[in-house]
Amino acid sequence: MPVFRPEEFVSSEVEKELLAKLKSEGKRGRIIAGGTGFYELARRGYIPEVKTIVSIMGLNLSYVRNTREHVAIGATTTLQSLLESQAVMEPGLEAIDDALKEIRPVQVRNVATVGGEICISVPIVDLPTALLACDASLRIVSEKDERTLRLDEFYIDAFLTKLRYGEFVKEIILPKPQNIEGKSSKRASAFLKFGRTAYDFNLINCAVMLSCELSTKKIQKIKISLGGIKRTPMRATEVEEKLENRRPEENRILESVQASFSKTNLLPSVHGSNEYKHELLPIIVRDCVMKAYDRSLQNN
Ligand SMILES: Cc1cc2nc3c(=O)[nH]c(=O)nc-3n(C[C@H](O)[C@H](O)[C@H](O)COP(=O)(O)OP(=O)(O)OC[C@H]3O[C@@H](n4cnc5c(N)ncnc54)[C@H](O)[C@@H]3O)c2cc1C
Structure with a gap:
């Protein structure tokens, strides 16, 4: 080695x-x-x-700034500080709160940073899946300039991101959900993780962000992101399309997920084969969609 x-x-x-x-x-x-x-x-x-x-721990990048337009998180903010901040309690950002609570033990949350959790780029981590559903962007700095990249454009492969030599992630930006919806609908998000034990890394995780039309109770827009089934976090866009403009039906969710993913191209691990993940995935997605949907009705 x-x-x-x-x-x-x-x-x-x-x-x-x-x-x-x-x-x-x-x-x-x-x-x-x-x-x-x-x-x-x-x-x-x-x-x-x-x-x-x-x-970069001396750069004073440990902060969570909650403004009208967005939540800005400094890259060296620890996972525990983010969890304790009021920002992730806001309607629409609940998936982030859920995901942080699933990162155990607390000793890791006290040391690991939000930037590190994103940049390590491995399929077994939790926060990037939630950030992807919540439309996160990254402020990236280099000696010459600064650029902003959406998280859904950041990952290339496991251990490989679009960061260039000489750059680092300085800040993570989350748009405020209430600024991108009308008054006739409510947004909510949720995250679920399935691992062998409560203290293990994930086999699969899922985050959902949705807006629900209040008068009809139909899902208007939905974003579903998944971790642990490919080498990078990904969106389940085919499933999203099948769930928009209707009330969620549990069987429809199960069938759409099963049809959208083949048994042979999920990421197997020593703890979970392709076949096992293919059985598990629809259930995790269904439960996560329903969790976000129920929250959107409660947020009303
Ligand atoms: C025992 C244990 C259990 C864990 N369980 C979980 C779990 O269940 N779920 C989960 O999601 N995570 C879990 N983690 C945490 C996760 O695996 C990572 O270790 C952690 O998120 C990395 O954060 P860090 O700040 O320590 O990063 P570091 O270890 O300092 O860095 C990790 C990588 O990111 C790069 N990097 C860090 N910050 C930046 C930046 N701002 N810009 C550019 N590159 C950067 C580094 O160069 C390095 O390649 C666990 C960790 C341990 C040790």
Whole structure:
């Protein structure tokens, strides 16, 4: 196995210094935040090329700003701080609250950061699935400039994102649900995870964001995102189309999910075969849609 032998650890309170260092190091440099996943990547021999570890923990990026238009989350905000903030209690952002509670043990939530949870890019994590359903975008900085990328454009493959050498994620932006809906409908979201035990990583997770028309109780718009069934989080757009403009019917949800995913192309793991995941997926999606739908009626 390739051995991880870092030569330098760089930390600073000055963003420009860290960005310059990252640029000059190219693929030899790598960000560290909470370090919970970094350690695993190093131990398993996945990042032998890394010689310079660049910590962004001194940059004062631990905040949750709740404005009228959006919620802005600093990249080094810990999962526990986000969970304790009022922002994820808002109608429409409940999926994020649900997902954070499923990340256990609490010792991990106290150390792991929102940016690290997104950038590690592995199919077994939970928060990115919820952020995807909630339309999250990322503010990405480099020495030269800054760009914003939607989360649904960020992932290429497991361990691979659209981040370039010299860049890091500085902030995560969530649009406020009440600003993108009319008064005649209500939004709500939900997240569900299925793992072998309550403390395990997921086999499958699902997040749903929907708006419900109040007079007819029909689903107007729905977004369904899934984790653990492909190498990156993904939207179930085929299923979404079949559920819009009608009240949710449990059998219709089960059948649409079964028809949209073939038994052979789900991501198998030692803990769950293709066939097992294919049986499980419709149930998780149905329960998650119904959870979000019931919430939207309660939010009324
Ligand atoms: C025992 C254990 C159980 C866990 N269980 C779960 C679980 O059930 N569900 C779940 O979702 N998660 C779980 N996690 C957490 C998850 O696996 C990751 O370890 C964690 O989210 C990484 O966050 P971090 O801040 O520690 O990132 P780090 O370990 O510091 O970094 C991880 C990766 O992201 C990159 N990175 C970090 N921040 C940035 C940034 N701002 N910009 C660019 N790149 C960046 C790093 O270069 C590195 O490649 C668990 C972790 C442990 C140790």
